[in-house]
Amino acid sequence: MVSAGNQSGSGELIAILGAGSLGRLWAALLPSGRCGFLPRRENVSRLGRSVSRQDVPPETRCEYVLVRSVPPSLAPQGFGRDILTASPESGDACIHVSLPWLESTKSIELLLVTTKAGDTLEALEGWLPHIPMDTPIVLFQNGLGSQRAVIERWPERPVLAASTTEGANRPSPGVLVHAGAGVTWVGALTASAADHTASVVRQLAETGLQVHGEANILQRLWQKLVVNAGINPFTALLDCPNGDILASALYQQNIDGLCSEISALLEAETSEAVAPEVLRERIETVARNTASNTSSMRADVMAGRKTEIDFINGYLVQCGKRHGIATPVNQMLTERVQGL
Ligand SMILES: NC(=O)C1=CN([C@@H]2O[C@H](COP(=O)(O)OP(=O)(O)OC[C@H]3O[C@@H](n4cnc5c(N)ncnc54)[C@H](OP(=O)(O)O)[C@@H]3O)[C@@H](O)[C@H]2O)C=CC1
């Protein structure tokens, strides 16, 4: 059982904003007693308030089971529906996790933000006025665009970004599955964050997950963006696992155009020249290595959630507009996914 006490007397805390799959994964693996979740700001007044008998009692702790060791037959399937057959009983390493919903922001020494890209700004708007100016903030969002919005809004704060290939999903409300081990890269986005990188990496590495500092985190985010832009929309539109896109007509007809657009954008944005064929090879290597995965975008569509398309192919369309580069394939994929 991983458990953290209520805030009083527990010293400095790592707060997690976004108690979803990724947030719960870090929370469960961080040293016990040092971690808690920040609730949605609008729910704050319900926490810790005495309630009348007619009211629903507020949840003061977030409880779930972490399934760390998925049976090999399920492990490669990653996100989504396929994992539904994984139950806490079927793995050999289930941990019961019980962590507090934080009521005060006083002793927060590190803030991990694990909301979806589209929710990040609003989630931070609610909490940052209550969090000390020198508390490092680590953004875990996939795609690009949300990070820039945060640093433009709070340029003085120490803001870092993380790019991670860990895989976590929630097949049912009380169960978190660590579906795939990966690597996490952390680097500074604002000037005042540079001094915090080493200590953030050290704290995150206490989970036992692989965590490294990255001097050029934007480049890492771009590398992941390329792969997500070349796999996720096709899986969502074709409603298929990652590997199945490769033989499809939609993919075959559009991948070269997509890679040419991304290659031009990459050079315009980062000065890195990477040939379209190299980008295609990178995309296809990941698609083959994760062939039976349900991508996060397909999983969002299947669950009726808003996708992160605006921060992946949609972001590339916006980049194209800034640089005068035509992006018809990214535009088509964005519009079609938005329409799902
Ligand atoms: N899951 C993974 O393995 C990986 C995820 N990522 C990236 O990490 C990010 C999070 O992904 P994931 O954990 O899967 O997403 P989830 O949807 O599982 O989690 C997001 C969480 O944020 C919460 N949230 C939304 N708005 C607010 C708010 N205003 N205040 C507080 N909490 C809020 C949601 O609450 P509610 O449920 O109530 O809506 C939800 O619990 C995404 O950008 C994703 O691309 C990157 C690599 C791997």
Ligand SMILES: CC(C)(CO)C(=O)C(=O)O
């Ligand atoms: C690499 C990939 C496509 C793996 O499924 C992913 O990151 C995602 O699903 O968002």
